[in-house]
Amino acid sequence: MTTTTNPSAPAGTRIAEQSPLRHGRSLLATRTFQPGELIATFNRPILALPDGPGMRTTCNYCLRPSSSPTNPPVLRACTACHAAVYCGAACQRAHWKSGVHKAECAMFARVRANAGKDWLPTPVRAAVQVLMLLQARDRAVVVAFGPRGSLEGNVEAFRRDAAVWADFDLQGKASLVYGRLLGTNEMLGRAKEVLCKIQTNAFNRLDADTGAAGIFLDPGLAMVNHSCVPNAFVSFERRSAMLRAERQIEVGDEILISYVDYTAPKTARQEALRLYHFQCDCPRCKDDLDVYQSLALQDPTSLIRARWSLVQTLVAASTFAVEPLPSAILAASSLFQTTGGDAKLPYALSLSCLLATACEPFKLVAPFLPWRVKGVMVIAKLLSATAPLTASGKLAAVCAHKGLVGTLARSDQVSMCEAMLRLVLVWVEMGGGAEEVRREAKEMLGDIESLEGRERESELLRGWAGDLQNKEGRAFFEAVVLAPVRELAGWAVGIMDAEFGERGEGDGC
Numbered sequence: 001m002t003t004t005t006n007p008s009a010p011a012g013t014r015i016a017e018q019s020p021l022r023h024g025r026s027l028l029a030t031r032t033f034q035p036g037e038l039i040a041t042f043n044r045p046i047l048a049l050p051d052g053p054g055m056r057t058t059c060n061y062c063l064r065p066s067s068s069p070t071n072p073p074v075l076r077a078c079t080a081c082h083a084a085v086y087c088g089a090a091c092q093r094a095h096w097k098s099g100v101h102k103a104e105c106a107m108f109a110r111v112r113a114n115a116g117k118d119w120l121p122t123p124v125r126a127a128v129q130v131l132m133l134l135q136a137r138d139r140a141v142v143v144a145f146g147p148r149g150s151l152e153g154n155v156e157a158f159r160r161d162a163a164v165w166a167d168f169d170l171q172g173k174a175s176l177v178y179g180r181l182l183g184t185n186e187m188l189g190r191a192k193e194v195l196c197k198i199q200t201n202a203f204n205r206l207d208a209d210t211g212a213a214g215i216f217l218d219p220g221l222a223m224v225n226h227s228c229v230p231n232a233f234v235s236f237e238r239r240s241a242m243l244r245a246e247r248q249i250e251v252g253d254e255i256l257i258s259y260v261d262y263t264a265p266k267t268a269r270q271e272a273l274r275l276y277h278f279q280c281d282c283p284r285c286k287d288d289l290d291v292y293q294s295l296a297l298q299d300p301t302s303l304i305r306a307r308w309s310l311v312q313t314l315v316a317a318s319t320f321a322v323e324p325l326p327s328a329i330l331a332a333s334s335l336f337q338t339t340g341g342d343a344k345l346p347y348a349l350s351l352s353c354l355l356a357t358a359c360e361p362f363k364l365v366a367p368f369l370p371w372r373v374k375g376v377m378v379i380a381k382l383l384s385a386t387a388p389l390t391a392s393g394k395l396a397a398v399c400a401h402k403g404l405v406g407t408l409a410r411s412d413q414v415s416m417c418e419a420m421l422r423l424v425l426v427w428v429e430m431g432g433g434a435e436e437v438r439r440e441a442k443e444m445l446g447d448i449e450s451l452e453g454r455e456r457e458s459e460l461l462r463g464w465a466g467d468l469q470n471k472e473g474r475a476f477f478e479a480v481v482l483a484p485v486r487e488l489a490g491w492a493v494g495i496m497d498a499e500f501g502e503r504g505e506g507d508g509c
């Protein structure tokens with residue numbers, strides 16, 4: 001890279017010559033930024049222009065479009081070229097003073113007279129602006145685009161891409177013709193280099209509300225590298241770009257934005273990144289994760305919060321089998337099983353009971369499907385893990401959820417666990433697989449059968465498992481197993497709301 005002067009870094013950041021992640025130069029945080037916090041405003045762009053035809057419907061200086069939903073501007077054309085429009089005299093003056101319209105006004109008058117057109121394609125107009133300002137020795141433009149300018153252009157990589165290079169050739173020639181900058185081959189080379197730098201560093205400035213598009217280039221903002229798991233994002237307002245933290249950024253962290261729609265699948269992201277000439281090696285790309293998985297990597301609680309807020313309509317309609325509601329509950333159950341210790345195991349049990357009674361039977365109708373068997377096995381394990389705490393009366397001391405503790409205290413957890421294990425064995429037999437699950441269930445059942453004083457319960461459950469329609473066994477199952485399982489499931493939505501809902505942390509009692 002032939003860098004001379006790097007742009008100055010905004011307060012709270014610094015430019016590193018080599019990114020810690022080997023992305024070339026990069027912007028690093030020198031203080032902590034909270035999610036949503038403004039890192040910097042960039043309001044002295046080198047390029048800020050509407051897209052080609054948009055130059056007739058958007059103020060060419062402040063970029064307010066006539067389709068603006070609030071207070072749409074009345075746009076008046078420059079009386080000299082009749083092409084560039086402005087929302088008022090102040091914007092017209094500022095555009096002239098910046099040197100931009102002073103440089104291009106005569107060109108648009110010519111384009112209008114010779115071609116009957118009021119606008120030029122966006123990259124051509126952008127390249128003409130840069131080339132004319134270079135010729136006028138505009139300091140900021142020389143520092144960024146000059147022979148040893150600060151902006152990365154990936155020129156050699158572009159040169160190897162025949163189709164793109166041919167486009168740049170055409171656009172370069174057009175900018176030299178329209179800008180009356182014709183001269184040597186060297187001038188065409190310079191125009192193509194400018195186009196490479198614009199392609200690498202300019203932002204597509206799309207306003208979703210008004211549909212107005214355009215480009216924006218600020219050399220400071222251009223120091224920010226890409227990740228599909230970004231910690232920052234950019235938004236635009238008129239001629240300003242705001243860089244904000246998307247998540248907590250610590251001192252020394254590289255500030256990373258996504259150059260593309262990071263919710264798109266990997267192949268689409270890679271295609272969109274093709275013109276930046278690098279292979280993204282972010283955690284999402286490395287393991288081809290979807291957005292939920294990548295969020296879970298960093299912060300499983302945020303993932304579940306995001307999912308739980310997404311499924312509120314399904315919860316209100318009690319359509320528990322419709323995705324992504326079951327996945328939200330499953331993710332929360334897994335989290336409670338792996339973090340939070342004994343206090344959260346009853347929470348995981350409640351959620352697993354909801355999955356087994358209200359989600360999975362409707363989603364996966366055949367009971368012997370491996371996922372349903374696994375769900376019942378999880379309930380058995382959670383009953384087994386919490387039973388000693390319930391029996392010793394210690395559960396109330398560790399688990400804050402009085403309702404759950406009460407349900408478990410009134411239940412025969414050992415019979416419930418036995419019933420789940422017998423169900424697993426019946427279903428594994430029907431489904432013809434899962435040797436590992438069968439072995440584990442048999443082992444746990446052996447432990448339960450060796451307990452003294454529960455011969456009658458075991459006999460009833462054995463009878464029920466051998467013949468699910470067995471009257472006595474079925475009545476026992478419904479009263480001693482199914483009723484408490486339903487009661488446990490009944491606490492689940494409250495737990496989810498308290499732990500992951502908008503009302504925040506709580507015990508869901």
Ligand SMILES: C[S@@+](CC[C@H](N)C(=O)[O-])C[C@H]1O[C@@H](n2cnc3c(N)ncnc32)[C@H](O)[C@@H]1O
Pocket residue numbers: 022023024025026151152154200201222223224225226227275276277278279280281
């Ligand atoms: C807008 S510039 C960012 C600043 C750049 N690193 C520099 O030194 O000027 C975009 C270019 O930076 C490099 N870049 C950005 N993100 C990258 C990443 N995740 N991995 C590798 N290179 C990256 C690529 O060369 C890309 O074309």
